[in-house]
Amino acid sequence: MAQEVRDLVKRYYPDFPIRHCGKIYRDTTEFMNISYGDVIFIDGLHYMVLRDEVERRFGIEDPKYWVKRCRLLETGERKIVKLVFYEEFQMKLGHTEILCHRSPQKEARILDLVRGDMRFMQGVSFQDDVDNNMRVLDLIRGRSLDHEVYGIEQDHETYFRESFPVILEKFIGASEAIGFLHSHGEKHGDVRRDHIWVESKTKKYRWIDFDYTYDFYQNPFALDLFGLGNILVFIVGKVDCTVGTMSEMGFTKDDIGKLSPDDFSIIFQHRLVNLRKIYPYIPEKLNNVMLHFSLGSDVYYDTVDEMLDDLRPCLDILGD
Amino acid sequence: MNPKKVLIAVDASENALRAVEYTGEIVGNSEEFHIELLTIERFPDRDLFATDEEWKEKCAEHQQAFMDFLAKARQILINRGVLEDNIFERYIVSCKSPLRTPPLACSIGTNIAQEIMNIIKDEEFGTVVIGRRGVSKEVEFLFGSVSTKIVHYAKGCTVWVVS
Numbered sequence: 001m002a003q004e005v006r007d008l009v010k011r012y013y014p015d016f017p018i019r020h021c022g023k024i025y026r027d028t029t030e031f032m033n034i035s036y037g038d039v040i041f042i043d044g045l046h047y048m049v050l051r052d053e054v055e056r057r058f059g060i061e062d063p064k065y066w067v068k069r070c071r072l073l074e075t076g077e078r079k080i081v082k083l084v085f086y087e088e089f090q091m092k093l094g095h096t097e098i099l100c101h102r103s104p105q106k107e108a109r110i111l112d113l114v115r116g117d118m119r120f121m122q123g124v125s126f127q128d129d130v131d132n133n134m135r136v137l138d139l140i141r142g143r144s145l146d147h148e149v150y151g152i153e154q155d156h157e158t159y160f161r162e163s164f165p166v167i168l169e170k171f172i173g174a175s176e177a178i179g180f181l182h183s184h185g186e187k188h189g190d191v192r193r194d195h196i197w198v199e200s201k202t203k204k205y206r207w208i209d210f211d212y213t214y215d216f217y218q219n220p221f222a223l224d225l226f227g228l229g230n231i232l233v234f235i236v237g238k239v240d241c242t243v244g245t246m247s248e249m250g251f252t253k254d255d256i257g258k259l260s261p262d263d264f265s266i267i268f269q270h271r272l273v274n275l276r277k278i279y280p281y282i283p284e285k286l287n288n289v290m291l292h293f294s295l296g297s298d299v300y301y302d303t304v305d306e307m308l309d310d311l312r313p314c315l316d317i318l319g320d
Numbered sequence: 321m322n323p324k325k326v327l328i329a330v331d332a333s334e335n336a337l338r339a340v341e342y343t344g345e346i347v348g349n350s351e352e353f354h355i356e357l358l359t360i361e362r363f364p365d366r367d368l369f370a371t372d373e374e375w376k377e378k379c380a381e382h383q384q385a386f387m388d389f390l391a392k393a394r395q396i397l398i399n400r401g402v403l404e405d406n407i408f409e410r411y412i413v414s415c416k417s418p419l420r421t422p423p424l425a426c427s428i429g430t431n432i433a434q435e436i437m438n439i440i441k442d443e444e445f446g447t448v449v450i451g452r453r454g455v456s457k458e459v460e461f462l463f464g465s466v467s468t469k470i471v472h473y474a475k476g477c478t479v480w481v482v483s
Binding site for chain 2: 086093094095096098101103105106182185213214215216219220221222223226266267295300302
């Protein structure tokens with residue numbers, strides 16, 4: 001096996017250190033064993049593993065051992081190969097626990113649905129020798145939306161007046177993409193600001209990671225909508241505004257004292273949603289969209305379209 | 321609209337049971353009522369299961385629970401004096417059902433409240449009865465509330481919300 005990899009490396013990747021050549025895998029069940037220098041054989045092509053992908057959240061690196069950053073030896077292209085990992089876990093949202101699953105079949109199905117639609121990551125799925133579903137994904141060069149927003153060095157008012165209108169327009173496009181999935185009976189499953197990838201060259205917003213699903217058939221799209229609401233509140237606020245971050249940002253106790261529980265998120269009850277209370281230049285119309293995600297609301301959006309019907313007109317009044 | 325043409329929208333929950341019991345108490349043995357028990361089939365997503373067999377097994381369990389509930393609900397109404405001939409049952413199959421080929425009139429399942437509203441409107445039910453879970457705003461936001469939506473959107477009929 002090692003000789004086979006060495007031969008491939010000599011032919012396609014001569015700069016690769018021979019001593020790190022590993023095995024060829026046609027059965028990817030034991031994905032923990034597949035590491036740097038190993039080669040995954042998929043549909044007649046050879047994907048050399050360079051490293052496990054890592055998710056960075058809250059300053060912590062979380063390795064995803066079932067997701068491999070690879071080099072397609074035959075072409076030299078970088079690819080991401082996602083292997084089967086039937087994870088099941090309880091996700092805590094506020095006081096509610098929701099049973100979540102990873103579903104490779106769901107992700108493969110959505111990849112088929114969105115082929116050629118650059119609002120989404122692109123890729124193809126294959127079965128390995130023992131019918132594990134592997135997804136081979138194109139790499140998107142760029143960074144996540146939260147890093148993009150954090151990287152804008154402007155005070156809030158300047159950000160809101162100068163940078164935000166473009167961000168909102170792109171966010172509306174990204175929301176339409178989620179609406180497209182819903183119209184086909186699919187949900188994204190993990191709508192978060194770090195699952196929108198901003199492509200470096202084009203600055204297009206592209207959704208990644210569709211393999212989450214959850215036992216939520218009574219209200220199947222509610223979590224996606226909640227995720228969009230969270231992202232909207234984040235891009236309007238430029239950060240997550242909590243009592244803690246507001247103190248750091250220089251808001252006084254009096255400012256914070258004027259806020260009531262109804263001003264905060266219906267699920268994350270430490271996160272301020274009624275941002276107009278601290279940034280009075282936020283138009284009421286835009287603020288009202290965000291208030292649908294607040295504890296004080298009795299009316300919620302049922303569909304992405306309902307939210308967008310309220311949000312699109314906000315583009316016209318920004319900058320007034 | 322005929323207020324004595326009553327639709328009770330039920331799943332297999334305790335709340336639905338209360339709605340049935342309440343309706344039975346109110347209607348009693350009055351001859352003029354038409355009582356229809358409506359169940360809209362809802363199954364867990366296929367994606368939650370590793371194999372088709374596991375999924376089908378779970379769906380069959382759900383289906384049986386719905387059927388058992390309908391039989392139980394009918395009996396509750398009869399026990400409260402409702403005339404047998406005035407009780408009707410309707411079971412709407414999920415369009416995604418793996419257990420049988422869904423008929424044309426199947427449930428898409430993404431907006432149960434709207435599906436109920438359509439039946440009320442098309443078939444001129446004058447009264448709709450529904451159980452309410454009595455949940456927090458957070459849970460209502462996440463899981464949706466069929467009763468809240470029906471209260472908001474119902475037109476031309478009376479809504480009994482039993483909690």
